[in-house]
Amino acid sequence: MTNEVLSLNGITVSLEANRAIRLVEDVTLTIERGQVVCLVGESGSGKSVLARTMMGLTQLDRGVVVEGTVTWEGKPLGRKDHERLRGRDIAMVFQEPVGSLDPLFTVESQLTESLRRAHGKIGSVELRRRIRALLSEVGIADPDRVMQCYPHQLSGGMCQRVMIAGALACEPKLLVADEPTTALDVTVQAQILDMLARLCTERDMAVILVTHDLGVAARLADRIAVLYSGKLVEEAQSDTTFAGARHPYTRGLLECVPLMTGPRRALLATVEGSVPDPADRPTGCPFAPRCARATAECTQMPPMSIEPGGRFSCWHPILTPTTLVGTIA
């Protein structure tokens, strides 16, 4: 694939103290140029671990072991290669906007760091011009005031815009956004997502968007990857997922999403139970204990079945289209 930007090949992340505890298990995923890939799953499904692994950050953590390879444009990445790419070709936006800016430095000095890192020495006049341009690009109306602010003087939404500006400073080919709007209120969330969508098209930038909200995924995603208990259970083109997800877990998630139009459902559906503890995961399909379709066969891990629109890992896929009537977002 010539369009491939970053890909994960058989990534497994386990605890050093107990290798049987796997936070992420055998995940293979490819991101292509300019594509928005959404990583969807419940809390504890390993979304954030996977996102940090793409950045090469999990690899630096103490107490965890990362197996498998991360490749960039087809070439496998070592620790130093990853460090070289960060802040140049790949950038990341985190879940807590206020916490991800260093409280001791002004917005200007933090953006200066990012710009210098990406583009080397820049004169101070040019630097200020670029910072102003970046802040305007992320929809900040008064860049000159915001530049002088410390993170605590800004709202969560403003901090997230600043973080995104910092991430864009290097003109990355891939932006990893780990639940960038979870901590923000709904109106700001919509603005930030629209902005990400715009930047993605304008800059031909690939985006990994981690979210637990399928509504968010519906808005932006080209492809949707569903994680459950550290395993990739289904991955498909966005419209394929919404029209006819094969995996019972994905179906369950879809039924949990409130519809904006169409008939009103009396109660939103829920997926009963919770994600198994990584230390106490069932053998075979991790979703089996919560799955209505589970049989004896499910104690064996189902292989990936590949279809034109996507792939899924289930012995008893649902082959009928979804019954969603109305629009999700």
Next chain:
Amino acid sequence: MSGIVALGVSRFRSLGIRGGRTGNLLALLSALWLLVTLAALIVPGVLAPGDPTDLRPALVFQPPSAENPFGTDQYGRSVYLLLVHGARTAMLVGLASTAIAVTVGALIGLIAGFAGGWVDAVIGRVLDVLMSIPGVLLALVITAGAGSSTGVLIISVGVAFIAGFARVMRAQVLATRERVYIDAARSVGFSGPRILFRHVLPNAITPVIGLATIAVGEAILVASALSFLGLGPRLDVPDWGQLLASGQPFLVQAWWVSTFAGVTISLTVVAVSLLGDWLKDWMEK
């Protein structure tokens, strides 16, 4: 002695008069006292003209009078002159030993916290051993081994305080390195040392600075205790702890020698502690 002063200081804190108007007033009084001490340190001759080491056999054990405000000691030296000129030794030892303790301690804590693994384990055990010995005792051992002079006093008191700073720093570094902005700094592509010095150190150091202001008082106290025990600077250098010790056998005939020395040490230590506490609260606001 050090126990009593320490108790006094902790009483002040437990009374809850750190914040609010009383706290501010106490901080102001402390600052005034320290300004006087500072003046004594910089221009002792202006506050107390004369030679403090001048031995005057005719004037032995004179009670406080207009001429000798705090009386004289067994050599006829003016207690007032000795106290004013002794401020230099006290403050020098207090500040310099704290500076040594903070610098070395913070660096050790930074390395232990950031490196982790066996480095952290080894440093941690060494610190445990150091912490298990009371500061005065540790300083005493070093001074006893290396001989007594102002320089040795500074180093020994400094070394005695290193472990405390290293532990606080290590704990702060451990907390700071888990912050999202450290991950964010990594995601911008910065390497370990740069993140350590630009983001971890400045964010972790605040409580250490707060602790340092309080430690200056304690260092003065430990230094005075050591020179009380005869392990301080040479006898011809005016020193508070030494004066306290020299007056102690004559407490009944000449109460003023030890009393004024003791009050000066106590006031200074309490003032530094209160002001340090106030500064710490102010920084955390």
